[in-house]
Each structure stands twice: as C-alpha cells, then as structure tokens.
Amino acid sequence: MPFIRESWYPASWSSSLGAEPVARTFLGEEVVLYRDSQGTAVALSNICPHRFAALAKGKLHGDAIACPYHGLRFGPDGRCVHNPHGPATGAIRVRSYSLVERHGMVWIWMGQAENADPAKIPVLSAREDAQFDWVEGYLHVEGNYQLVIDNLLDLTHVEFLHPFLADPSDTFPTEVTCHEEGEQVISQYNRPQCKRTPLVAGLWNDAPEVISLLSVMRWQAPANLVQRNCFDVARHADMANAHVQVPFCHLLTPETETTTHYFWAGGRNQLQGVPAVSEGFRLGVEGAFKNEDEPMIADVQGRMKGRELFDMKPLLLPIDKSAVLARRRVSALLKAELA
C-alpha cells in the first residue's frame, strides 16, 4: 500500500538532533538530517546524485554537507555550493525537504513542496501546558505503521500485554467506546474502578489500591495519536479534572512498508522535576513499548507475509471499531491523493 505523502511527519525529537548528520528513511526515501551553524534543522535527500553515496556519511563544511565519496557539497536548500571537479551549477542539487520545529518535534513535509503549510502540523497542546513534565523516547518498530495504530487505538490489549500498565489480576470491568470528531477518531477506555498499577504508583504518592482511570486516545491521519490518561480515586466523577494527568503523544512515520519510526512522549502533572521519577516513568513506558508491543507487532507483521490486513480476513470484534475507522480514513485519503 502506498503512503500518504501530503503530510507533515515526525522526523526527530528536537532534542535529539544536532550538527552531526543523521540518516533516516521516511516513506521509503532516504533523508539526511542535521542542524546548520545557526542551529536550524535541515533535511536533504541522503543520496548524492553523482554516484549515490550517502551524504550522511560526509562532513559539514559551514552549512553545507559534503559527499564523502567525491566531495560535492550541498547547502540547506539542496543546491551544490562546491564542486571540486568543475563548476557548481544549479543543475547539481538534491531534494531539500521543508522542516518545521514545533512541540519539541522536527516535522518533515514529504509531499509536494508547495503544499507544506505549517498550519497542518498536528496540535499537541499538552506539550505546551506548563503543568506537565515530559519524557521522550524513540522506538524502531519492525512492523507497518498501521499495525502500530491498531495497537494504540485498542487499549484493551494493555491488560494482557503490559503488567506495568495494567494489573493482570484486575477483573473490574472496562467500558470501551469510540466516536469520530472532525478529522479525528477517538477511542475511550473507561474504568471507574481498577487496580493501582506500577505506572500509577510511581507517579502518585499514596495512591489507593483501587482507583479510577479514563484514557482517551485521539488519532488523526496519517499516524499521530494524542492520549489523555486521567487517574483519581475510585468512581471519581470529574475525570477531566482528575488529580493525576498523564498525557501521551504517539507520533509515527512509516520508514518502509514493514518498519516504522515511533516517537513517543509521556507527560505528568505529579512529582514534576524529580529525576528519579522521570527515569522510572521513562524506563517503564519504554519497556512496555519495546519489550511487549514491538515484538508482538513484529511477529504479526512477519505472519502477514506481504499481505494487507483485511485481505487476511481478521475476526473483527467491537474493540476493533476505532482501528477500522482509522484504516478506512487512511484508505480514503490515499485514494484522494492518488486520484
């Protein structure tokens, strides 16, 4: 299946990108990322047009990157600024991608250059909310990005796959609902009573053994998910203003048909600024994603052997509704884009 191209995609956490060139493949295209001397993020095609060497293996000369093979240098706009073997004509160039830094993320525009409107970047308002202290992470997933979306839009898997995030012995009921709002598909996971979990215990001193949890996951195309997790005492009425708020961003970029860049950030309005709490939070979340979700997704991807999910006729359960809605929207957007 082709990818939605006319979109901003997460390319790198701002905090991870420096002057050192980094090679990264987005939507099957090889890109080199670096910061110029002013600190401005740059994204160029990673492939030198001369002999197809990887620019990311070269060195920066001022704001230009030099091909490591025969020394052609390309500036941030993709034009050759130095040709050791002749004139640096305008014909010698690589694609330069539009980048915008917002919400701590470097966003790359993979579509037609003239459509790169920063207003289309997803709004991650929690990332700008001063009450939250954030940790960030990155995971390389050996699976198609839609399998990751499926995973995130159906949070019922948490109680089976993630003991850090849900107590496996917990038998309190869960209410799962799903609806659409404008361009978003929203999956809601409501537990008026549930057992305290290691994640909650680490963020909420003196949390009771039974608490309430509301988790709201909002997906928007192509692959950005914003999650609100609210914890309070059991059967708490006003979950929107719950005592413990743990927002998440799950921002995905397809690398290839079968691999995905997964950028995540988790915030908290409790115990902010305590390094040990941040580290425990980060390690717990990373462990769940890396040791539990990723192997599961990679295993399913391998079993698909190049087939599309729906061609395999999966058994559809009520919990799949939001994932199916999101997949339908992706298909419709792709159809429109290819029209």
Place this chain on the structure above:
Amino acid sequence: MPFIRESWYPASWSSSLGAEPVARTFLGEEVVLYRDSQGTAVALSNICPHRFAALAKGKLHGDAIACPYHGLRFGPDGRCVHNPHGPATGAIRVRSYSLVERHGMVWIWMGQAENADPAKIPVLSAREDAQFDWVEGYLHVEGNYQLVIDNLLDLTHVEFLHPFLADPSDTFPTEVTCHEEGEQVISQYNRPQCKRTPLVAGLWNDAPEVISLLSVMRWQAPANLVQRNCFDVARHADMANAHVQVPFCHLLTPETETTTHYFWAGGRNQLQGVPAVSEGFRLGVEGAFKNEDEPMIADVQGRMKGRELFDMKPLLLPIDKSAVLARRRVSALLKAELA
C-alpha cells in the same frame, strides 16, 4: 512441490511435550502444541483469528490457551471459551488438529479431519520390544524432507561422511540391494565383513576387529523410516538373530519447502540401562546427524536455489534406486491427493 497432507506426521516426542505451549510449523502451517490439565496433548492453529498473534506466546487457563494480545481463549477443540470483549460465540475458533500418542511419539494429522484414522499411524514395533533400550533426539534440518529421505535410503554415504559409523579405511565390499514390499521401499546394506566402528565398540564389549553388519532401511510415505542394524562376528549366517541389534526410527515432518523436523530414536539390545552407554550412543549418533548429515543436506539445498531435484538432472547411480523409488511414490501420492 506441495506436501502430502492426508497423513499422520511426527509432531513431538511424547517425553518432550509438557504444559508449556510450543510453537512448531508443520507443512507450512503454524501450530501450537501443549498438554491440557489431564496431560492430553493438544494441537491448535497457532494463529489467533483476531489479530494473528501467536497463541504459543500466551498462557494456559485451565485447558484453554489465551491469546497474549487481546485475551481470547481457545479450548482443545479450537472453540473460543472466553472472549473478554463480548460473547464467546461458536464462530470464533481456530483449527484443532487430531493428535495420537503412540510409540512415544505425538502424531499430528495434517489432512481433512474426517480422515484421521489412527490405524494409519506407522507401526514401530521395535519401539514396543522390551529387549531394546532407546535414546531419542531431534534435529532441525535446513533442507527439504526428500533430501533427508535420499540420505537415509542410500547408506553408502556412511563410509564417506561418518567416521563414527564406518571406518574410512575399511575396504571390505558392500552389497546394496533394494526392493519394494507393499507400501514400503526397502534398502538393504550388507557387509559380511567390515571393520568394527566406534558405534559398535561402544555397544558391544569385546567386539572383534572385523565383524559382520546388515542394515535394513524401510521407508514408507510420506517420510517415516525404520532401520534394523544387526552386528555379529564376521560372516555370521543368521543376521536376523545377530548378537547386537541396533534399531533406529527416522521420522520426518516437512516444516517448510526447505526445512525439516527430524525426530530420531536409536535402540540397543546390549548394555541396556547403563547411562554412560546411552549418553555415548546418543552423542555419537547426534554428532553424525548434526555435524555431518545436516550441513551436507543444507549445502545441497542451498545449491538447488528453489529447483526440484530431478529438474537439475542428477547423475543417477545404482545406489540411488531406493531413493528414486520413494520419490516416485511421493509424486504419485501427491498426484492422487490433488486429483
């Protein structure tokens, strides 16, 4: 080439299968094997119909196995017995395979369920003969099962490939014959005189330096071979009642087109019950199969690059007769099965 499906295949040595679920692929199909609370062996499709997760990575709940991703549970008959997200309807199910335990082996029926007649399980009478003490082994072979059959039906390779099983300096003549009996192809390897080998020396105290050997290999479709090895003093007349009897079972199941499950067992009527003898016997045989046969078969498989053996026009020698007869029978059975 497709596989013969209407057949019992070896799935696991009975002694190796416990309550812990095991994933194993037979004829290209992923299966999970486990024992229920009564100790009865169960075989189900390993692929959850919901999101295609591997059931073998899940846990048992009573006699049912739970999908590790979203918690659907399937009983030994393949029906969903618990759906955490709605009713456990009869429509939710995985294939359940017929299993029979006999001769210390768990046999799985890979064909149409209604044809699973236990009378069709190969008779391994030596396995029930109290005079024999047995060791068992398993080898994963990186080659098509027919290459393993070829190997076993032409024992002349032993003197070139296996110094534990035949002395390379031995120049006594070998008589190889081949015939068919009902559904069996029988290859006979007769050496009225031959040098004592490490295998024989380990099983026969005071064996003379020159002995006699008769080895009879009986193949029946799809891939089961029963071997009688008889050793006695040189030029012994009545080999059927030879002093030293070393029966073998070689039981094969195709895993994929290019890989094979090889279950073997070796018995002896000498020095029974002596652990050091058992261990030396097991290690010697395993070493020959694993370090000598398997690399040879894997090397040939790699060289075939997806071609069928006969399409490569092998030079046929008299020693290939039994292997060719077996391959012809496999082809005929396949043709009949696909008709």
Place this chain on the structure above:
Amino acid sequence: MPFIRESWYPASWSSSLGAEPVARTFLGEEVVLYRDSQGTAVALSNICPHRFAALAKGKLHGDAIACPYHGLRFGPDGRCVHNPHGPATGAIRVRSYSLVERHGMVWIWMGQAENADPAKIPVLSAREDAQFDWVEGYLHVEGNYQLVIDNLLDLTHVEFLHPFLADPSDTFPTEVTCHEEGEQVISQYNRPQCKRTPLVAGLWNDAPEVISLLSVMRWQAPANLVQRNCFDVARHADMANAHVQVPFCHLLTPETETTTHYFWAGGRNQLQGVPAVSEGFRLGVEGAFKNEDEPMIADVQGRMKGRELFDMKPLLLPIDKSAVLARRRVSALLKAELA
C-alpha cells in the same frame, strides 16, 4: 547484466593456492581450486553431478578430488577416475577449467574451452621487473565489479575517502585526464605539487613535505587495472623516471551480480626487502580498500536495489569520463559476445 565470459579472470594468487581444495564462485559458477601432486593448479566445477555436493569439502586422493558425500573421484581433467558404486565411465564428469599461472596469479578461463588462449592474459610487466618488491592482498567486495572499476578509474575520490593515501587538508590542484589506447582506457591523475602522505612517508625516507605525484591507471576488459604511481620532489619534470615508483595491479573477477573478488598487489622500488616496510605498506593499502572503499561500494550497491547504474541516471561529471568509457566497452563486448 550478464558477464563477459570469453576472458581470463584472476582466480587466486599463486602464493595462496596449495593442495587444500578451495571453493570459489566466479561469474556465478561454483569452482573448486587445488594443486595436484606436481603442484599444478586445477579448477573443476565444485558441484558433484550425482547429488550436487561441494567437491571442495572432499579430500584429495592423488591428483583426484573425492566427493565428500558418496565418494566419486574426479581427476584434473574433470573425468571420474573412481566410482565406489559401479564403473567409472566417461559419462561421469565435471567441467574442468583451463588455468594458467602468470605474474604470480592463477588465471581461469570462463568461456568456451577452445578459446582459452594464454596470449590473451593481461600483461603485467611491472610484476616481472626486478626493481620492485611486491605485497599482495585479497578483498571480498559486496558490490558489482563495475562499481569497483568506477572507483579505480576516478582517483579523485582518494582525497575525500583515503587519508592514508591523500592528505585531506591538501589544496594543491589536481589535473585529471583520460584517453584510450587500443583496448585500454587510461585515466591520469597529475599533481605537480601535493602534500606528502603517510603512504609516501613510509616508502621514501626523508621525503619532503611537498612532493609531486603522477598516477596513471590503465584498465582493460573485463576488469584488470594496472596503475603506475610515481613520486618525486615537487614539480619534478621527468615523472616517468621518478625517484619513487609504486606500481599497483587491481585484478577483479565478478563473483555474483553484486559481489566481486578483488585481488590487488602493490610494488615499490624503495626499501625493498624490509619486512616492516612491507607490512606497513600492506596494512595501509588494505585498510584503505577494506575500511574505506569497500563499505562505500557496498553502500552504493545496496542503494541500487538491482537497478543498472545508468538506469538510475547518475549526474555525470568530467571525472567520470574514463569510467563511462570503460562501461561502454564492457557493454559493447557483452553485446558482441551474446550476438
């Protein structure tokens, strides 16, 4: 793209080949190389015609090599000289390849046997010149042989890729020229002034900091390159008789479409016979080829994803002229050979 077959190809340095059989693939064909009891080099198809086992895993019996699986033995002419299972008829044979040892190299003829004329072996006169002391090496390259030729015919890459061979801070100008002479494409790399490099410093005691360099690379089809490197004081007029002469041979054989055998030898007319100098020279050159050229070529090969170079529409620079001429000659020779 197919390979030029009617040609001598380098198979092994003479000094590397002994009685021990070696398996090596040339132009996609598996060959076994060994020396017979007289020390004469032998090349046979490595594939036993019986069961396709690798002869190179067998042992020599006199001048014949025995198949490790069922013991057929083949003599240097490829005919079966011993069949343990029946008569050794003339019909049982493997291909025997013509070999000639010249200039310290074992050359193999991969074309029609009747065309194997030793006069067609490339003349490596420097290898016979007593003033030179040689070191030899071998590199397995994960790239098509034409990418290696491209690399060698455009020496401007040296200043970007190889700090041992060119000082990266050197800004003296380089003159690159290219011409054809008979069957050769000649690329000339002329630096009347350039900085002394580690390579030169190791071969020329008291070399000045600025020297002159002339490097002449001569390619002839399919993939043999002879290089003269001359060093002297800066702006030296008579470079043909320069003080320091460092000839190289770069002899390539395609292994597969995407891998290459790269045999190289480097000579020097300075500090001959000093083991530490030889070893420093060998290590420096090997390091440049193995750690700098090979990864670059392998990276480009991976990026080609099965496409031909010109189908990828590379940007052509003046420095590519000799490589383009060589590629055109290869195409013309292939076209003639397939006509």
